[in-house]
Amino acid sequence: MSENRKRQLLILVAFLLPLIFVSVVIVVSIFPSATLSTEYNFLYATCLDGRPGYSFNCRPYLASLYQVEDGKLVEKAVPPELDSDRDGIPDIQENYRARLFIHDTAKNQSQEVRQPEAEQLQLSDLLTSPDGLTVEWDYQGGGDFFFVFGSRSRSGYYLTRGNGRQRLELINDSNRYYYQDDLLFLGWILE
Amino acid sequence: MMSLSNEDLLAELKRRLESGEIAPAQLQAELPVPQDTEAAGEENSDLLEAQQAEESAQTLSHFQTFSLTRLLYVVGGLLVILGIVYFMSQLWDGMNTPMRILITLGMGLVFASVGSVFLILEPERDIGNVFHAIGGCLVPGGALVTLDELVPGVSTTGPVALTMGLVFVFYLALVLYHQRVVVNFFAFASGTAFIYLLSDSLMPAAGADYYAYLTMVLGLSYVLYGIAFTGGWNDRLLPVLYFFGPLGFYGAAFSRVANTRVMEILFPFLAFGGLALSVLLLKSRVALVLSTLAVIGYIIYLTTEYFANSLGWPVALIFLGFIIIGLGYLSVNLNRRFL
Numbered sequence: 001m002s003e004n005r006k007r008q009l010l011i012l013v014a015f016l017l018p019l020i021f022v023s024v025v026i027v028v029s030i031f032p033s034a035t036l037s038t039e040y041n042f043l044y045a046t047c048l049d050g051r052p053g054y055s056f057n058c059r060p061y062l063a064s065l066y067q068v069e070d071g072k073l074v075e076k077a078v079p080p081e082l083d084s085d086r087d088g089i090p091d092i093q094e095n096y097r098a099r100l101f102i103h104d105t106a107k108n109q110s111q112e113v114r115q116p117e118a119e120q121l122q123l124s125d126l127l128t129s130p131d132g133l134t135v136e137w138d139y140q141g142g143g144d145f146f147f148v149f150g151s152r153s154r155s156g157y158y159l160t161r162g163n164g165r166q167r168l169e170l171i172n173d174s175n176r177y178y179y180q181d182d183l184l185f186l187g188w189i190l191e
Numbered sequence: 192m193m194s195l196s197n198e199d200l201l202a203e204l205k206r207r208l209e210s211g212e213i214a215p216a217q218l219q220a221e222l223p224v225p226q227d228t229e230a231a232g233e234e235n236s237d238l239l240e241a242q243q244a245e246e247s248a249q250t251l252s253h254f255q256t257f258s259l260t261r262l263l264y265v266v267g268g269l270l271v272i273l274g275i276v277y278f279m280s281q282l283w284d285g286m287n288t289p290m291r292i293l294i295t296l297g298m299g300l301v302f303a304s305v306g307s308v309f310l311i312l313e314p315e316r317d318i319g320n321v322f323h324a325i326g327g328c329l330v331p332g333g334a335l336v337t338l339d340e341l342v343p344g345v346s347t348t349g350p351v352a353l354t355m356g357l358v359f360v361f362y363l364a365l366v367l368y369h370q371r372v373v374v375n376f377f378a379f380a381s382g383t384a385f386i387y388l389l390s391d392s393l394m395p396a397a398g399a400d401y402y403a404y405l406t407m408v409l410g411l412s413y414v415l416y417g418i419a420f421t422g423g424w425n426d427r428l429l430p431v432l433y434f435f436g437p438l439g440f441y442g443a444a445f446s447r448v449a450n451t452r453v454m455e456i457l458f459p460f461l462a463f464g465g466l467a468l469s470v471l472l473l474k475s476r477v478a479l480v481l482s483t484l485a486v487i488g489y490i491i492y493l494t495t496e497y498f499a500n501s502l503g504w505p506v507a508l509i510f511l512g513f514i515i516i517g518l519g520y521l522s523v524n525l526n527r528r529f530l
Contacts (some may be wrong), residue, residue: 014415025401028394083319113219152279165396 011055032164038105038133043073044188046095046171057085060098062184065098068125071185073100073118101171102189105159108170123187135168135185136160157183208453265320270326288340296333302326303365313439323365327377331358331384345435348395352388372427379416379428383409400450403443410440417473433475437465441485448492462486466522470529483522490514 045066049060064078082091100118101110128134137157158165170183207213222512229333279294286294306322313319314455337343338354345351358407365371390397390405413436444461447454462485 009513010415010419014412014419017412018405018408022386022390022393023404025390025397029394029397177194 003063017101021166029163030128032162034166036159036161038129038131038159038168039130040131040133040188041105041191042103042135043100043121043123044110044135044170045098045100045115045186047098047182054153058091058094058182059184060084061091061094061096062098064091066100066184066186068123071124071190072143073115073121073123074091075119093098099171100186101184103170108166108169110169112171120191122191125187126191127185127189130190132163132188133159138165151167205518248426261317265315268321268324272323273327275325292333292337295329295336299326299329299333304331307365307369310371315419320371323371323373323377326371327362327380330361330377331355331381334358342453345393348388349392352385352392355381355385355388370424372425375425375428379413379431400447403447406439406443410443411437412436413439414473414478417475429475430477433469433473433478434481435479437469437481438487439480441465441488445485445488445492448489457484457490460487466525467503470525474529476526479522479526485516486518487515492517 006110045062047062061078061084064082065075067074067076078092079089079106080092083089084091084092098114100115101112102118102121103110124130135157157168157170159168204213206220208215208218223270229370252381256263275294275298283291300324303326306319306326307326309316309319310320311319333402334354334357338350359378362374362381365374366378386405386409387402390401394401415433417432419431420426420428441462442457443453448458462482465482465485466479467484469475491511494511497508499505
């Protein structure tokens, strides 16, 4: 092989090396996420207080209101002294409006259900589904990149298994900003 | 059938080559190169390489000659860049979108175009390089300003990566056309920025580990470019490549030493390997210095991490001092004997 050909080959290798590295990492990191799926749907609750935007810190209210007992959703009385957002007004006077949703994991979309209908569902109150997936909230704060553009951040609920993660499109997700506290995962639907 | 004399034939051939009717590659393909005799092919190839080496040496000696004109070009170029930046900062808030784009990207492209014209008309002079250097300082920033002005509120790195990718393609085309170090420098700068931006846009969740390994790969890539460019028209880029290549490689690898057990074990091999490589293959003082610093850095890390508590800090310092003196002595000797 002539010296010139060797040089050209070396330049080609040097050019392709970073691209191959990036491609391999993308394939390795995207593949587990792309193949992530579960045959189970899940039930969750959100709370709103009627004001625009999000109602952060009402999760304790939801956790008091809804519980899973013997695989069934049950409504409990909220303790009168509970003040989730610590604003001096008890939760029972906050006008919180709780809503229940079934999330279809195959279509990645949610459907609101009425409480009596939700109470008929057979639920698993474990965080992990029978086939090993979990619903997790994640926030990655973004600093400015090359100090040119504004801050980036990606937050929200994800379906995860190991390194694989798939973003869940939940109701009111875009209004959630970087708070997770107006949503409560209630359980995986077994039947 | 009319027959041409050799002189006429060559003159006609030259005319057609100059007018572009015949491509040099086409002519070369038609020439009867003896395929069966390996030796003849080797001879041709050696001759070609010798000619190229001679041309490169001539170009190099021309460029390495210091002249007052060249100094004035550099000073003038710096003044122009400073003036433009100062002018922009004074008037920026009062400027509208087209004006902002015009003064950054527009002006950068004008400088690059003038540089290209000079490189074509007067390839032996440096004036084209100066205009390209000024243009290169304005074009990438100008492209980002254009993006920011035309697509306000960009919050992801995807469009930024795309813009930088276009700047890279622009400079890559200039490199292929002009074969000049100045445009290649900007191709390297924009290409490197593009890889980082692309990574951020495709994998926003990528952490410090990923960026460390990417930087190592880029450092290795720089060194490979350096080896390929040795003795060619890109020779003047070698100090830059042999500085940023090992710096990125060892810097990124060292940042993982404390976090990763594999890197903690691998790093001394990389550092000593680099020491040998910089002397035997790269023949570069810059690479030798950086490899020596990598070895020193690792020994400091080992001493503070594992020996400072057992030996006591003052004893560790004495031990460390002698090792550093020894490494310095080794490095200076390698430099004297081989470089």
